[in-house]
Amino acid sequence: MSEYPSIVLEQAVNQMASLPGVGRRTALRLVLHLLRQSDAEVEAFAGAFLRLKQEVVYCSVCHNISDTPVCPICSSTHRDHSTICVVENVQDVMSIENTGQYNGVYHVLGGVISPMEGIGPKDLEIDSLIARVATGEVQEIILALPTTMEGDTTNFYIYRRIQNNQGQSQGLKITQIARGVAVGNQLEYTDEITLGRSIVNRTEFKN
Amino acid sequence: MSEYPSIVLEQAVNQMASLPGVGRRTALRLVLHLLRQSDAEVEAFAGAFLRLKQEVVYCSVCHNISDTPVCPICSSTHRDHSTICVVENVQDVMSIENTGQYNGVYHVLGGVISPMEGIGPKDLEIDSLIARVATGEVQEIILALPTTMEGDTTNFYIYRRIQNNQGQSQGLKITQIARGVAVGNQLEYTDEITLGRSIVNRTEFKN
Numbered sequence: 444m445s446e447y448p449s450i451v452l453e454q455a456v457n458q459m460a461s462l463p464g465v466g467r468r469t470a471l472r473l474v475l476h477l478l479r480q481s482d483a484e485v486e487a488f489a490g491a492f493l494r495l496k497q498e499v500v501y502c503s504v505c506h507n508i509s510d511t512p513v514c515p516i517c518s519s520t521h522r523d524h525s526t527i528c529v530v531e532n533v534q535d536v537m538s539i540e541n542t543g544q545y546n547g548v549y550h551v552l553g554g555v556i557s558p559m560e561g562i563g564p565k566d567l568e569i570d571s572l573i574a575r576v577a578t579g580e581v582q583e584i585i586l587a588l589p590t591t592m593e594g595d596t597t598n599f600y601i602y603r604r605i606q607n608n609q610g611q612s613q614g615l616k617i618t619q620i621a622r623g624v625a626v627g628n629q630l631e632y633t634d635e636i637t638l639g640r641s642i643v644n645r646t647e648f649k650n
Numbered sequence: 651m652s653e654y655p656s657i658v659l660e661q662a663v664n665q666m667a668s669l670p671g672v673g674r675r676t677a678l679r680l681v682l683h684l685l686r687q688s689d690a691e692v693e694a695f696a697g698a699f700l701r702l703k704q705e706v707v708y709c710s711v712c713h714n715i716s717d718t719p720v721c722p723i724c725s726s727t728h729r730d731h732s733t734i735c736v737v738e739n740v741q742d743v744m745s746i747e748n749t750g751q752y753n754g755v756y757h758v759l760g761g762v763i764s765p766m767e768g769i770g771p772k773d774l775e776i777d778s779l780i781a782r783v784a785t786g787e788v789q790e791i792i793l794a795l796p797t798t799m800e801g802d803t804t805n806f807y808i809y810r811r812i813q814n815n816q817g818q819s820q821g822l823k824i825t826q827i828a829r830g831v832a833v834g835n836q837l838e839y840t841d842e843i844t845l846g847r848s849i850v851n852r853t854e855f856k857n
Contacts (some may be wrong), residue, residue, distance in 0.1 A: 446744060446747070446748065447744070448714050448715050448716055448721055448722070448723070448740065448743065448744070449706055449715045449716055449717045450717055451698075451701055451702050451705045451706050451717055452702060452706060452715055454698050454701070454702075455698040455699055455701070455702040457698070458694065458695045458698040458699070459698075461695070462680045462683060462684075463679070463680070463683055464676075464679075464680075465680075469671075471741065471744075472670070472671075472741075473669045473670070473671075473672075474699070474702065475739075475740060475741070476669060476670055477669075477699055477702070477703070478702060478703065478706065478715070480703075482703055485699055485700065485702075485703040486700065486703075487665065488665045488668070488699060489696035489697070489699045489700045490696070491658075491661050491662040491664070491665040491666075492662055492665070492681070492684055492692055492695060492696045493692065493693065493696045494658055494661070494662075495658050495659060495661075495662040495681065495684070495685060495692075496684070496685065496687075496689055496692040496693075498658045499656055499658050499659060499685065507655050508655050508656045508659055508685070509655055509656055510656045510657055510658055514655055515655070516655070532682075533655065533682060534678065534679075534682070536655065537653060537654070537655070537678075540653070541653065
């Protein structure tokens, strides 16, 4: 006999445990929680994921998740469409939006170049970024990729691709987000590379 | 604008975050994982919970989760039906089954008496336990409830209920699982109450 008293239960546990970071014991606890909910609640739970998969689209401009062919940010007339912030994924867009400090638009690559994981430039939305730059309406590209070897490689690859299209990148500014000691952090707990860079890339003191 | 770039995404995150112990950030990560899966995989994921809710039943004898009106344990002729192990929930049945040390049957209460949470004897499968005892076929009741005040209260309540049905409990043995120092545990890290009980309830040394 299986470890589980019911095959249907076991299948539900298998599905829950297929989520990243969810072990079988946790999955069982979550499934038994669902089983205690009403029929309507379980239908709403399952239905939300079916609808997500059926209805969600990717914005044809920035490739962020969207309910509409062009996302609210890309279709907004209040945003600065001449500044594009290049990010790895959807979460990064949400994080930057939450700061309230950015009024430009985005470009979601869908990952970073990683030879180890077999992710090359063709697997990412880099060609479409180059095409957006080629329109000549873009004045600044902000590279906001993770501070990892993969992020740095991707930054450099995008930089080179834009430089190669000389004619199109006339007057185009390419920047990257500031690296340094996080606000609120003690210097003694900051890693050496970050602290070293924060000295090399020091900025003028403003009062 | 909502924090989320898509309403459908937000609804899926809300549903995922309704699971106990799943925060909104984790929920977003899990939902975006699902979004990267194929249509068929997401349908299998959602369908497993719908089927669970529609098809799973509770065994009419022991109230464990089952695919059939009477669960495989209760309908097995290889199990000792004169011994009933009383447990709080489905997980406990699975835990005891995994030990391979028990060949009797079970009775799943569905909780323990907890005035703080408003759970009284009527909310649990206690009447049905008394009815099973009343058939006269039961020779031993093993109380295997958690070692908490609620567990102890429930143990005592069941004990009293069975004692009150004097005629039916002729020759009936009521036992409880052994409390003591866990196997592999150091004495110095065992809490005082457990260690104290393990001395009071010492058993004869067998070689």
